[in-house]
Amino acid sequence: MARSFYALQEFAPAPKHFSLLPFRFTRFSEKELLVNEAGEFIFVAEGTIRKLLDGSIDVTSGLYRDLKSKQFLYDDTSSPLLDLLATKIRSKFNHIYGGTKLHIFVVTLRCEHSCHYCQVSRQTAARGEFDMSTTTADRAIELMMASPSTHLTLELQGGEPLLAFEVIRYIVPRAKKAARIRRKHLDIVVTTNLACITDEMLVFFRDEEVKVSTSLDGPAALHNMNRPRPGNDSYERAIEGIERSRSILGSKNVAALMTTTLASLDYVKEIIDEYVNRDFHSIFLRPISPYGFAVKTKHRTGYEMQQFLEFYKEGLAHILEINKRGFRLTEVYSQILLSKILTPFGTGYVDLQSPAGEAWNVLVYNYNGDVFASDESRMLAEMNDLTFRLGNVHRDTRRSLFTSPAALKMFGASCNQALAGCSDCAFQPYCGADPIYHHATQGDMYGNRPSSGFCARNMEVIKHLFSLIEQGDPIIMRIFWSWLRIQNSRNEPSECD
Amino acid sequence: MADPSVGRDHSKAVVRVETALVSIDALMKTCYWFSRDFSCGIERDGEDAARVVLSAKDHVSEDQIASVQREFLAQAMDFALRERIDARTSEIRDLLLAKAFSEAGVLEEKPSGKFGDAIEEMKPDGMFKILSNAQR
Numbered sequence: 001m002a003r004s005f006y007a008l009q010e011f012a013p014a015p016k017h018f019s020l021l022p023f024r025f026t027r028f029s030e031k032e033l034l035v036n037e038a039g040e041f042i043f044v045a046e047g048t049i050r051k052l053l054d055g056s057i058d059v060t061s062g063l064y065r066d067l068k069s070k071q072f073l074y075d076d077t078s079s080p081l082l083d084l085l086a087t088k089i090r091s092k093f094n095h096i097y098g099g100t101k102l103h104i105f106v107v108t109l110r111c112e113h114s115c116h117y118c119q120v121s122r123q124t125a126a127r128g129e130f131d132m133s134t135t136t137a138d139r140a141i142e143l144m145m146a147s148p149s150t151h152l153t154l155e156l157q158g159g160e161p162l163l164a165f166e167v168i169r170y171i172v173p174r175a176k177k178a179a180r181i182r183r184k185h186l187d188i189v190v191t192t193n194l195a196c197i198t199d200e201m202l203v204f205f206r207d208e209e210v211k212v213s214t215s216l217d218g219p220a221a222l223h224n225m226n227r228p229r230p231g232n233d234s235y236e237r238a239i240e241g242i243e244r245s246r247s248i249l250g251s252k253n254v255a256a257l258m259t260t261t262l263a264s265l266d267y268v269k270e271i272i273d274e275y276v277n278r279d280f281h282s283i284f285l286r287p288i289s290p291y292g293f294a295v296k297t298k299h300r301t302g303y304e305m306q307q308f309l310e311f312y313k314e315g316l317a318h319i320l321e322i323n324k325r326g327f328r329l330t331e332v333y334s335q336i337l338l339s340k341i342l343t344p345f346g347t348g349y350v351d352l353q354s355p356a357g358e359a360w361n362v363l364v365y366n367y368n369g370d371v372f373a374s375d376e377s378r379m380l381a382e383m384n385d386l387t388f389r390l391g392n393v394h395r396d397t398r399r400s401l402f403t404s405p406a407a408l409k410m411f412g413a414s415c416n417q418a419l420a421g422c423s424d425c426a427f428q429p430y431c432g433a434d435p436i437y438h439h440a441t442q443g444d445m446y447g448n449r450p451s452s453g454f455c456a457r458n459m460e461v462i463k464h465l466f467s468l469i470e471q472g473d474p475i476i477m478r479i480f481w482s483w484l485r486i487q488n489s490r491n492e493p494s495e496c497d
Numbered sequence: 498m499a500d501p502s503v504g505r506d507h508s509k510a511v512v513r514v515e516t517a518l519v520s521i522d523a524l525m526k527t528c529y530w531f532s533r534d535f536s537c538g539i540e541r542d543g544e545d546a547a548r549v550v551l552s553a554k555d556h557v558s559e560d561q562i563a564s565v566q567r568e569f570l571a572q573a574m575d576f577a578l579r580e581r582i583d584a585r586t587s588e589i590r591d592l593l594l595a596k597a598f599s600e601a602g603v604l605e606e607k608p609s610g611k612f613g614d615a616i617e618e619m620k621p622d623g624m625f626k627i628l629s630n631a632q633r
Contacts, residue, residue, distance in 0.1 A: 019585075019589075020582065020585050020586050021586060021589060021593075022582070022583075022586035022587070022589060022590035022593070023582065023586070024579070024582075025575075025578075025579075025582075027575070037590065037593060037594075049578055049582075050578070053578070053581050053582065053585070082589070082592065082593060082596060082606065083596060083605055083606055085593055086593050086594075086596035086597040086604075087597070089593060089594065089597040090597040090598070093597070093598075420529060421529060421530065424526065424576070424579055448532075448533075449529075449530075450529065450530055450531070450532050450533035451533045
């Protein structure tokens, strides 16, 4: 008697009906880009969304299987795996757990530079007048340790913090001791222009495991134009400081950041080449900060933002070519966004968090004890805008800082899930809210998205990255994934940074 | 269907939309995104339709007006799609977010079916035991 197999449908029955899981969408170069609540995405042909809504999609197609595997829909042949999707969503919001991680101590406002984009330095101030007192430092350390986070980062800033080295020498061992007692892991970084670094300071940093972060705006002419100081030798001093710091601290403990100014916008390749020539392996093409100039008009903001976007795209293309030639160079802004797009994880970069990371993930303790939600809000205070001053270390507890009127008002505008324009945006899982930026540029924490430089910039950069992902060049994707592997494998900077 | 062809004043675009296809809420969301360059007004046009008047804040050409009308309609239809998606998925979205942000174990689902290694369970001295879950 002949035997026969059952038809294939007996072993893998086609679903009789399917149900949608939540997603948002946007139109993207004649395709539809769908993004679910966990930030997973899929490019589909135009008209697919209507087919999904009408129930007319072919359930035996590869497209259907892709949509199901990425949890855009589920059907009666399998569990909807809601717990799995909820876990992915929770991972995306990981930054809201654990309390404030980054604590910035402004140890002095004194500085010997006159950087065009800085509003806070006191060039001619006498020693002590604008330095953090030991009493303030002790109280700030207490508040820092009150954070529930088991992993803290203490960032020592200024002005120029090395001008108040005695304050740093006071704070560091006390902070480390307090962390040991509370069994918290503490990283310490000093952000400095390196113009007055000495070997004594570097030995102290080496012995206390303090990392150094400095500014390098590009080649000498650009750097010195951005950062004037007596003798007009900021670049030369920075380079000498970088080399000395590397020799004593090790390369992995010395990092550099650039500040993008209007003058920088025409020299993106030169800036990147400077970083390569100085053997840095990461560069952050940061957007222009509006805080120094309080831009109010949409026309001026839009003009600068369009220039920045051209700067970024040209810079990213140049960086990708450098990577293809065998020199690993990570573009940090892209790395942050790619991490949110391509992996289940969120980001520690407060500007791209929702709920916004200001206060929640960073606190700034000014030299006089005032506590701010971010460094940008401290800069606003220097322009007599105290909107984001949460309190003072001598008066407040952690609870009162976080329940202050300033904090509560800001928290109300911190979730892009509930902001006009953002609530329907396909890029919502990748973006943030930044109420401080919108307050500074538009006079309104909630912001108006159609005229928001923050929105325009992030939307355009995300679209640009998606266009590269959609093109699917395997070399570019390999470069992108190498940047993400570096990010995930380190809490320490890599050896080559 | 929506009718874009009403009124081509050089600084205004007028769009007539059937509210059965695109709700007033969807029109308002679309107007929000055009508000940088246009002042937007929405008014009822009979029982079944609405008129949207987009007044340019800067001078625009007639070709640009036609383009704005087309773009406005396209975005309005997309917002109508988003409303349909939201209507079908808002409840499960609320459940997902509740699961995501609840305490561990509170809203997690028990796995369905029976699992366990019946052969190993029969061995009293076996080193590995994957015990069957309790059945309800």
